Amino acid sequence: MISQKYSFILIFKALLFLFIFAPLFFSCNKFDGTQTIPAYIHIEKITLVDNPNINEGSLSNKITDAWVYVDDELIGAFQLPATFPVLKSGKHKISIHPGIKMNGMLGTRVEYEFYKNIDITDFNFVEDSIIKIDTLVTRTSYRDNLNLDWKEDFDDGTILFQKRTGSDTNIIQTIAPANLFEGTPTGIVNLDQNHTFFEIEPVGDNFVLPKNSSPVFLEMNYKTNNSFYVGLLVYSSSSQTIPSAKVSTIALYPSSEWKKIYINFTPDVSDYYNATSFKFFIGGYKDDGIQNAEILFDNIKMVYFKTSK
Missing domain, CATH: 2.60.120.200 (Jelly Rolls)
Incomplete structure (x- = not known):
């Protein structure tokens, strides 16, 4: 049986993680270069759908976050639904990685490697505009090699x-x-x-x-x-x-x-x-x-x- 001491250690680690990495869940954008007006991206949800290549059973899930990469650079991890700024304009690659609460704990949010990434190769960033990514696009499934x-x-x-x-x-x-x-x-x-x-x-x-x-x-x-x-x-x-x-x-x-x-x-x-x-x-x-x-x-x-x- 798990002791109270063990439970306390888990809670302490979770709080420490949250204290250190909480800024990540607001944004870790790098406002570099000459651009000063960001584009805004809105992601409503990530839906888990069937992968016809495997027998995954129930599609019940708890995808809570989107880990967002632009041109393979991490922009931030955002609790869904989320609207966040990105200092980009024109067409760029955007990759959305589904995120979960590992062990159900708030302070241990991670990318879930068993869900496929959502890649958009030519996403058009428009300054000072909110671009909503269609929920038909933000769909994932279990990977094939599981x-x-x-x-x-x-x-x-x-x-x-x-x-x-x-x-x-x-x-x-x-x-x-x-x-x-x-x-x-x-x-x-x-x-x-x-x-x-x-x-x-x-x-x-x-x-x-x-x-x-x-x-x-x-x-x-x-x-x-x-x-x-x-x-x-x-x-x-x-x-x-x-x-x-x-x-x-x-x-x-x-x-x-x-x-x-x-x-x-x-x-x-x-x-x-x-x-x-x-x-x-x-x-x-x-x-x-x-x-x-x-x-x-x-x-x-x-x-x-x-x-x-």
């Missing part, structure tokens, strides 16, 4: 999770109308006085994940009246059934609304460079003061780049 083989959307009767040793309950499918997400079934963990702890992991083979800081993320939607945690199980060559290490990555707290989160496993995977494989786990204890805990999940997916063979 491993998205493991997904759990709870839409059929097969559950791709099993409870771990010590867990006194498991995750099951729910079709109760109040528990649906995107109009489809979800997964639920119920905790009460007789079932106070759960911990689950994917069934089947372990994941062989890329290292050397190659991004590895777990995406999910969740809604809960009880806290829970997510972490990584590390396996060595000596055993593929008993983990050699167990790393708690993040603690998540009650939310009465469905949330989308992108959990970053990259540093944990890269730190264990001698590991041969991994699994993630989700667990939690019944919170004090909660009689009946309901922890709902949907669209859980592991995302990482395919490695060349």
Whole structure:
């Protein structure tokens, strides 16, 4: 279970990041040269659409920011919707990179490398004018070269999770109308006085994940009246059934609304460079003061780049 000390460290790092990099989210334009009157760009939103070349599952997303480059130079990262100045005129290349809140934290806004960039090669900048980029243009999709083989959307009767040793309950499918997400079934963990702890992991083979800081993320939607945690199980060559290490990555707290989160496993995977494989786990204890805990999940997916063979 993630300690209060660990949670405090996460919050402190997030606040420190926000203090240092907050100016980035207003603008990091360079007002150089002789031009003094900027053009203004408006981006309303970035929409995630289907990539017909892969099976990405649900298109649920939380794209919060646009990281904007002009002629391959970073202009700024802007919370959407956004209108921002750029000291350019005439035609230039503009590239919009979708951004997210990593681990759901305000101070860890990053470009999400698994979404395609939006490139406009001959964008016409007009001084002292607001140019709105059409929402039909600001569309992205998952990249082609991703491993998205493991997904759990709870839409059929097969559950791709099993409870771990010590867990006194498991995750099951729910079709109760109040528990649906995107109009489809979800997964639920119920905790009460007789079932106070759960911990689950994917069934089947372990994941062989890329290292050397190659991004590895777990995406999910969740809604809960009880806290829970997510972490990584590390396996060595000596055993593929008993983990050699167990790393708690993040603690998540009650939310009465469905949330989308992108959990970053990259540093944990890269730190264990001698590991041969991994699994993630989700667990939690019944919170004090909660009689009946309901922890709902949907669209859980592991995302990482395919490695060349």
